[in-house]
Amino acid sequence: MNEKLHCIGCGTEIQTENPQEPGYAPVSSLEKEDIICKRCFRLKNYNELQPVSLTDDDFLRILNGLGTQKGLIVKIVDIFDFNGSWLPGLHRFVGSNPVLLIANKVDLLPKSVNKNKVINWIKQEAKNLGLKPIDVLLVSAHKGSGMTEAMEAIEHYRRGEDVYVVGCTNVGKSTFINRIIKTATGTGDIITTSHFPGTTLDMIEIPLDDKKAIFDTPGIINHHQMAHYLDPSELKFIMPKKEIKPKTFQLNAGQTLFVGALARFDFIQGQRAAFTVHIANDLDIHRTKLEKADELYANHRGELLAPPSEKYIDQLPRLVRHEFSIKEAKTDIVFSGLGWITIQDTNCVIAAYAPEGVEVQVRPSLI
Ligand code: GDP
Structure with missing residues (x-):
């Protein structure tokens, strides 16, 4: 590609090499006048969020950006990979914003697990890791359980401000957001992307009824996750x-x-x-x-x-x-x-x- 092309949806530079990276578009789409990356294409046409990975620098810029905005931070972790999906250091960046901690994939836990014990353990771990969440919730974004409570909690704790959803890749953030999008908007056109200063990726903006919005920040790669040591074809064996x-x-x-x-x-x-x-x-x-x-x-x-x-x-x-x-x-x-x-x-x-x-x-x- 000689001339640099940019996605008309999010402004990211278009590339045709790696579907996992930001700005990917298939070669066939380059002939069109208005080029749109695969991620924006799916969002626009299917209201579906595609996970993309981020560099560490972008991650730091996003975290830095969070402290300068006013709003509720919703942090999603994978209950099955709690430490691997933690995002260390988030508490240093959020400023005075409250953090609502949501542990996803609760459907994987055996029925015999005591949910209160799980919540207490999460609270204790969060404290050890330096974070004091305003509340801890268990959900299954995939099955939908706990989602109504999670949306009510978001509404309650945001106190009329914006909401920023953060999480590392594989925690189920897209699944979570896609559920909210379906519930909150029904059909699509209302969703837009908005620019987060200094990052290569824009955030997905889901409007709330009072001119505020839920912003979905890009998934962050946490290199210490077991998942990153495995080929995607083998990941399915370890992910229940x-x-x-x-x-x-x-x-x-x-x-x-x-x-x-x-x-x-x-x-x-x-x-x-x-x-x-x-x-x-x-x-x-x-x-x-x-x-x-x-x-x-x-x-x-x-x-x-x-x-x-x-x-x-x-x-x-x-x-x-x-x-x-x-x-x-x-x-x-x-x-x-x-x-x-x-x-x-x-x-x-x-x-x-x-x-x-x-x-x-x-x-x-x-x-
Ligand atoms: P993201 O990278 O954080 O956006 O994660 P995705 O939404 O793409 O989900 C990562 C993987 O976790 C996918 O294989 C999902 O099917 C799976 N997943 C997401 N939510 C849940 C859940 O609530 N329960 C289970 N069992 N799997 C989930």
Whole structure:
């Protein structure tokens, strides 16, 4: 392309190489007089928001911009990948604006999970991470549950001001916004894009009835998400599609569980005990002896231990070991973006391994 072309919808420079990046348009569309990027095309014609990724600089500019606007910040996180989807540092940028924290994908949690415990855990975690949300809500944007309450809460807490929705990619922000768009506007033409100073991407503006609007900011890439270490074709194996069915293993000290090649759990010391694994139902769990685990991983990652499969295994960072001494019964070891293992009994020593960069955490069981 010699001459630079810009999308008539959002002003972003048009490119034809990468459908995931801002400004993508298929080559065939370049002959038209008014070129519109795929994202704006879908928004205009289907009222549907397409996720796009952002550079870190744009992310910082957006965050900086938020502090200078007045309004309610709605932060969306993935309940299944809480730490991986957190957006660290947001609290430093929001100024005095209130933050409503919405945890999405609640439909994936087993029915036995206690919702109040989940909310309390989120509040505690948010506090540890430096954020004091005005409220915490659980929703399933996909199934629609909790959405009415979420929209009422937004209306209540915005106190007549604008609303800015932020979240990192994959949390379900588009699904959430698309639901609001459908409920709020019915048909399309009212939605516009508006420019956020200094960013390459414009925000989607959904009008509210009092001249204020909900602004959807672009999804932000959080490099430490398990999802970014996998090829999109394999992501479907780790992202549960349905409610998780817990699987319980009775283990002796000296036994190891592998979750594909993505995670490892060693029971090092303690009485024979029960461990309940909460991960996507189709993922393979492989049980072996601790003394054989290193060798098994070295020789069989990508085949017996998969995903990732042989084709993608070399993209996966090495597994990093985290050792914990557990005193309380019913403790969860959480592998961000993959799931968690509940230790049902007291007094044991375990080691949890996750790809470098992916967090492993301990929390009181949610069940
Ligand atoms: P975005 O990148 O934050 O805009 O996320 P998307 O809306 O594109 O959603 C990312 C993935 O999460 C998609 O595969 C969605 O189908 C899925 N997803 C979104 N909301 C939910 C939800 O409430 N429950 C479940 N189980 N999956 C969801």
